[in-house]
Each structure stands twice: as C-alpha cells, then as structure tokens.
Amino acid sequence: MNSWLPFLALALPAVLLASPVRAATRPNILVCIADDASWHHFGANGDPVVRTPAFDRVAREGVSFRHAFTSSPSCTPARGALLTGQHFWRLGEAGNLWSRWPNTAPVYPDLLAQAGYRVGLQGKGWGPGDFKFHGRTHNPAGSAVKDFATFLEGTPRGTPFCFWFGSTDPHRLYDRGSGLKAGLRLEDVSVPPFLPDTPAVRSDLLDYYAEIERFDRDIGAMLKVLEARGELDNTLVVITSDNGFPFPRGKATCYDAGTRMPLVIRWPARVPGGRVVDDFVSLTDLAPTFLEAAGLKPPREMTGRSLLPLLTSGKSGLVERRRDRAFFGRERHANVRENDWGYPIRAIRTKDFLYLRNFAPDRWPAGDPPIYGDVDQANDIAGSPSKQAVVEHGGDPAIQRLFELAFGKRPAEELYDLRADLWQMNNVAGDPRYARQLKRLAADLMRELKRTGDPRATGEGDTFDRYHYVSGGTVVRPRGQ
Ligand SMILES: [Ca+2]
Numbered sequence: 001m002n003s004w005l006p007f008l009a010l011a012l013p014a015v016l017l018a019s020p021v022r023a024a025t026r027p028n029i030l031v032c033i034a035d036d037a038s039w040h041h042f043g044a045n046g047d048p049v050v051r052t053p054a055f056d057r058v059a060r061e062g063v064s065f066r067h068a069f070t071s072s073p074s075c076t077p078a079r080g081a082l083l084t085g086q087h088f089w090r091l092g093e094a095g096n097l098w099s100r101w102p103n104t105a106p107v108y109p110d111l112l113a114q115a116g117y118r119v120g121l122q123g124k125g126w127g128p129g130d131f132k133f134h135g136r137t138h139n140p141a142g143s144a145v146k147d148f149a150t151f152l153e154g155t156p157r158g159t160p161f162c163f164w165f166g167s168t169d170p171h172r173l174y175d176r177g178s179g180l181k182a183g184l185r186l187e188d189v190s191v192p193p194f195l196p197d198t199p200a201v202r203s204d205l206l207d208y209y210a211e212i213e214r215f216d217r218d219i220g221a222m223l224k225v226l227e228a229r230g231e232l233d234n235t236l237v238v239i240t241s242d243n244g245f246p247f248p249r250g251k252a253t254c255y256d257a258g259t260r261m262p263l264v265i266r267w268p269a270r271v272p273g274g275r276v277v278d279d280f281v282s283l284t285d286l287a288p289t290f291l292e293a294a295g296l297k298p299p300r301e302m303t304g305r306s307l308l309p310l311l312t313s314g315k316s317g318l319v320e321r322r323r324d325r326a327f328f329g330r331e332r333h334a335n336v337r338e339n340d341w342g343y344p345i346r347a348i349r350t351k352d353f354l355y356l357r358n359f360a361p362d363r364w365p366a367g368d369p370p371i372y373g374d375v376d377q378a379n380d381i382a383g384s385p386s387k388q389a390v391v392e393h394g395g396d397p398a399i400q401r402l403f404e405l406a407f408g409k410r411p412a413e414e415l416y417d418l419r420a421d422l423w424q425m426n427n428v429a430g431d432p433r434y435a436r437q438l439k440r441l442a443a444d445l446m447r448e449l450k451r452t453g454d455p456r457a458t459g460e461g462d463t464f465d466r467y468h469y470v471s472g473g474t475v476v477r478p479r480g481q
Contacts, residue, residue: 026294027236027267029112029162030226031286032219033082034241035075035124035171036251037212039068039260049188050209054220055239055264061273062237062266063311067280069326069349070243073251073258074333078242078283079126083107083140085287085302089329089346089454093467094129096332096342100470101131106299107140108287112162115296119143120151124166130470141166148222152229160294167218170211172246172376173383179206182213192257193423194249194406196389196399204385208245236267236293240283246376247386248406252333252366254347254356255424259328265311267293272314279310279323280349303452325350327448329456331464334378336367340476341465343367343374344456348445354424355441356414359456365410372407413438 039045043052044059045066071081076097077088084091084105093099107126113119125141138144141164145151148163155161180186184206191197191205219239226232244250244258251258261283266273270293284304291298292306310319318324326349332342343366344359358365367373372391377383381391387406394403405425415438416424428434449457455464469476 025269026117026160027234027269028160028226028231029117029290029293030165030222030235030237031163032165032215032222032237032239033079033124033167034212034215034239034262035166035168036243036246037170037215037241037262038244038250038257039066039262040257041209041212041245042262044264045262048190049184049206050212052212052216054216054223055262057223058219058237058239058266059264061268062264063271063273063275063277065263065265065277065279065281067278067326067349067351068240068261068263068283069259069280069328070241070261070283071328072330073243073253073328074330075124075242076127076129077331079141082242082283082286083109083126085284085298085304087282087284087303087327087452087454089331089449089456090301090303090452095464096467096469097128097334098469098471099129099467100133101126101129101136101140103131103134103136105301108290109140109142109162109164111291111296111299112160112294115294116159117294118151118155118159118161119163120145120148120161121164121166122147122151123164124168125164128471133470149225152225162290165218165222167215169215169218170208170245174204174207174211176207176385177203179203179208179210182206182210184209192249194257194402194425195247195386196393196402198389200385201389204247208247233268236265236271236290238286239264240286246384248366248375248390248402251376252330252374254328254330254345255354256349257423259347259349265307267311271311275314275316277310277316278318278351279320280326280351281307281310281323282326282328325444327445332467332469334367334373335469335471335476336371336373336378337363338368339465340469344461344464346445346449346454346456348441348448350441352417352419353437353441354414354416354418355438355445356410357442357445358410358412358414359461361410361412363409364407366407369407375406413442415441 044056070078072088080094081088092102109119119142121142125139186202189202288298288306292308329346347356393399413429415429
C-alpha cells in the first residue's frame, strides 16, 4: 500500500455540513494543553500531593477519561496528531520532533475558522518546528494572541470561538526547590518504582508538581473569565497534555508514564457531568469531536473517532465496547543517535496488556551513551536531577536495574502484564505462557498500522530517519542524502 494514499483525499472538499446545527448552539472550544504531564499527576486522577482545583472541577462537572493516550510521547508529533485527528505516523515529516509542518493534512482550527469560528492561540501551539517552510502563515493551532481575556474582548457576542492555551508547564528546566517553596513536602511523594527513591528525586518531582499547579492556576483564571462573561456552560473545555513527564521511563517512551494522558472534558450544555469513563481513547479523537460538536462532518482522512456519542450518552464505565485499545508510537525525538537516527516504536495498549514493537532494537532507545539525550535534558544531565541520579549511580547494584530499564537496549518485542506489573517493568515477551496474547496483540497492531498507511508497516519506515531536524534555526540534514 502506498503510504501517501491518505493525503490524496485532501483534494476533496474538506468540510461538509453534517447536520443543521444552528449557529447559536455551536459551542466555544477551549483546549488547555500541558507540556509533559502524565495522567497520574492530577488530583482528580488520584495524586495525593499535587493541588489541581481547576482540573478537579472540570473532572467533577464533566467527564474524566481514565484511558486516554497520546499518539506519540513527543511534543511535535503529539500536537500534530491532535490537530489533524490522525495517527502521527500519517503526518510525514511532522512525525518527528523539531520538524517542518507538511501543510497537507487539514487541522480542526482551520476547519472551524472556515465555518465562522474565531480562532486563537496562546503559548505553545504545534511545535517545536517550522510551520512556515511549506507555506503556512500561522501556527496550525491558531493565530497567536496576547492572552485569552484580550482574545475574548475582541470576539463579538454570538461568534463562537476556538482557543488553544498551550502552557509550557511542566516542561523542564525547573526552578530547583520550587516545589518545596510552594509548600509541598518531600515525605508525601510517592516515587514510581522505576526511579531511585532519593531526596534529590523527590525534590525533582515536587518541582514538576509545582509547574503542574501553575498550569492549573492559569486554567482556573480562564474559567473565571468565561464564567464572568456568561459563556462557561456553552464552552467545551478540554484539559489534557501532549506527552508524559520528563523523567526516565516517561517522555519519549511508550510506557504509560510517557503516553497515558490526563483528559477531562466539560460542556454542561450537552454533556452530563460527574462521570468517569473507562473507554480507551486517543487524543486524535478530539479533532473529530470538535468538528461534530460544531455541526461539521470530520474529513475522512481523520483516523480519530468522535467522542460526542460517548460524551452525550450520560453513561460511565466502558461506554462503547469497541473502544478497548489504543495505538501509539514514536520516531525521532531529540537528535541524539549516530547518523541522526530516531528510535522507531509502535505499540498497542489494552486494559491488561502493553505490547511494544521496537523496529530497530540495535539502536539505543534513550539516545547514544553517555548522554542518553532522549531523556531531558539532552545536553545537560545535571538539568534533570532524576536522570542524573540514575546515570551517575548506574554502577550501584541497587540502581543498575533502573539504569538498564531507562537507558539499556531493548529487544524487538516487549510485553507487559498490567495485572501484575502496573509500571511495566517486567518484559514477559519471551515467556511461553504469554505466547497467545503476544501473537494476537502483534497481529492487531500490525493490522491497524497497515489499515492506516504507516510507512513502518509497508517497508518504507526509514523515511522518518531521512527528514531534516530543524532546531533553533539549525537544519540538520541526515547523512546519506
Ligand atoms: Ca511536551
């Protein structure tokens, strides 16, 4: 199958009116997206330390998703997938971090703008990368504005809006000791078992929490502005993140700490609140959801499926039985390997299992030694006290296993049984007792990759290693071109 086939559909009219939704009933859409926050680290998701009243309110008065996954645990492809409603592997060069926006796949903010929405962006939109190279004039997430309040003042009454608040919290670097200064306590932290439990790591986690709290305060202020304007209840408010926390075994990995995302949605005008949903959803489902909520038919190249039926159902638990799995993966994150190569992974996650296919197991998954730069920070190990704790004590017998889990090479297949191994630390892919599950999950994954035109499934996967890496005005053209 030609991997470019999905793009041919772009010649068709992008948007068709699906239903006669009157302009007055179309919701405003507000997306609040954190930068590097995992599902686990929000109050409503069970974290006992972090204080997130705005997130908790939206969860309480809306729908809270327990199994939402990013398409890729890396800023650029995650945001591209969310904006296009497509698996990241369908986005060509935008499947990599620090890439160029191909400007071929439609994005929901453009489609809503064409339908009369006012569209704005505050903070980090699609990126990092170069959205202008192939001809765009503004970020795919919207035209940049000063702030939300100013944007609202300039929006006429009766005109629906679509706004993207892209926080840079809780991305590193952190203000060392800021968690302690914010009143958080070392002794309250629960350190995940793949990190060393030391005071330095605990304090690093508190600093991460402090930035999540700032993200939450910013959202609280925005909700207040909407409320004062009388528009809160007809605004579809979404709070989520692009990828998981910037710690070893988190961001840029396909384990839960890298891919399982916070996702709460509040829209009282049509969505009964107070619900926790177990369906497996992808952040690629958001674009078709927004379009459908606005009365538009999602373009057929969107692989995401609208959440609107689920949201309006009023039901909790597993609402749509076929939503029992999520697919995701990664290509090049930071440029930290010989020959400017990435580390290709594809994965399927179900309630009980996580199956990973590593397409190039001869490469270093976290980047070449001694920097292992796919784990923040790429150029400065001391910029991440948790990474430093693992790297600098890798020879210590107590830390050695954690070092291998974070930075060591991995086999072509990994399988984790979440019933016994919540944090996915014991690979059972070689255990004959799991042969049946492994075979089935591998087949299910490959079927989805083929169905959706993934170059990795059609023998053209190396194309991701050949795209330019565009960082800070520097363009790296991989060797052999
Ligand atoms: Ca990010």
